Amino acid sequence: MTLYFASVLPGLESVLANEISTKINDSEIIQINRGKVFFTTAASFTCLCSLRSADNLFQIIDQFQIGPHKKHLSQVSERISQLDLAFVNHQNLFWVNASRKGKQTYSRFELAEKAMEGIQQHYPDWNLGTSQHHQIEFRLDMEHQHVMFSLRLTDASFRFRNQTRQFSRAALLPTVAHAMVWLSDPTSIDVFADPCCGSGTILSERAVYPADQIAGGDRSEAVTEVAKSNLDNSKVQLHVWDARELPFSDSSVDKVVTNLPFGRQIAAENLACFNYHIMKEIYRVLKPSGRAVLLSESVDQLFTEARRLGLSSLASYPVSLKGLHPTVFVFEK
Numbered sequence: 001m002t003l004y005f006a007s008v009l010p011g012l013e014s015v016l017a018n019e020i021s022t023k024i025n026d027s028e029i030i031q032i033n034r035g036k037v038f039f040t041t042a043a044s045f046t047c048l049c050s051l052r053s054a055d056n057l058f059q060i061i062d063q064f065q066i067g068p069h070k071k072h073l074s075q076v077s078e079r080i081s082q083l084d085l086a087f088v089n090h091q092n093l094f095w096v097n098a099s100r101k102g103k104q105t106y107s108r109f110e111l112a113e114k115a116m117e118g119i120q121q122h123y124p125d126w127n128l129g130t131s132q133h134h135q136i137e138f139r140l141d142m143e144h145q146h147v148m149f150s151l152r153l154t155d156a157s158f159r160f161r162n163q164t165r166q167f168s169r170a171a172l173l174p175t176v177a178h179a180m181v182w183l184s185d186p187t188s189i190d191v192f193a194d195p196c197c198g199s200g201t202i203l204s205e206r207a208v209y210p211a212d213q214i215a216g217g218d219r220s221e222a223v224t225e226v227a228k229s230n231l232d233n234s235k236v237q238l239h240v241w242d243a244r245e246l247p248f249s250d251s252s253v254d255k256v257v258t259n260l261p262f263g264r265q266i267a268a269e270n271l272a273c274f275n276y277h278i279m280k281e282i283y284r285v286l287k288p289s290g291r292a293v294l295l296s297e298s299v300d301q302l303f304t305e306a307r308r309l310g311l312s313s314l315a316s317y318p319v320s321l322k323g324l325h326p327t328v329f330v331f332e333k
Contacts, residue, residue, distance in 0.1 A: 001040040003030070005150070006054035008175070010035045011319035012328070015179045016053045023050050045153065052178040052205065055159045058139060058150040061085070065145045068104045073114045076140070080118030080149060088151065093129030094119065094136040102144035115140045115149065161204070171199045172259050172295070176321070178205040180293045183315070183330050184255040186211065193285070195243035195278065196258045200227030200236075206257065207233050217241040244277040248285040255291050256282050262297035262326055272301060279305040286333040297326045306331050 197216030
């Protein structure tokens, strides 16, 4: 069994932990910290890549203790020089990024430098890259006197899925969109809708799983065209519509997952009115026991509207996005 950790948007750790436990049969969750989920598994890297709520994946190579003063820095290079890193492709340029938390008399840059020294002591033929130009990235995380040394397994293409994607204004990260889809408990018989689909990120994440019907729309034809170019998926039906008047009959949709307008996306005086009408419409189209997963900054209003309509609040997850502080809500009819 190998020890890993996956990074995730703070606030969504429990969602990722559930995805790990569900998708990776032999996994064991070891620890959950802010923005990190630690787990063990013997699964392949291909299997690990199914964890779509994770931002990045890391394999933990070693853990040890060092002191807080500069005289202790030599312990880093000494320890790392003893590690067997032969499984890494040494033909590529390597780099070490470091972080630290606690009262040390040295910087994270000095930590990283000592780690790189240790690697080159053991492997003098390995080529050192730069912070901007490298193919292999090691990570050294220090919290007080505890040090964790790991190998980064993924790059930006893992969390962004496809670097040629077009993102509309206020588009969600695919990992956050997937966490919301996961909270909807996707099944193969779902009729699924995203009333405010934007560039189609939520729809794209839902299309990874089987469904009876996946539909989304936006009031802007230009934005809907962006979604079409991103999706290129016959499983998804796209529409230009008003999210407050959806073309679904009463009690016909199993799951609604959407990123509601918030922050600077909509004038403040119109936001409360919009939320009132869209919550009413979501309630109308949901089947009994249907689920709605919504992202919004209007915490008090959404709880109030849910109570007024008779929606049960199953969970809520406060997160931080681009300087804003919305919440992921999970409601059930």
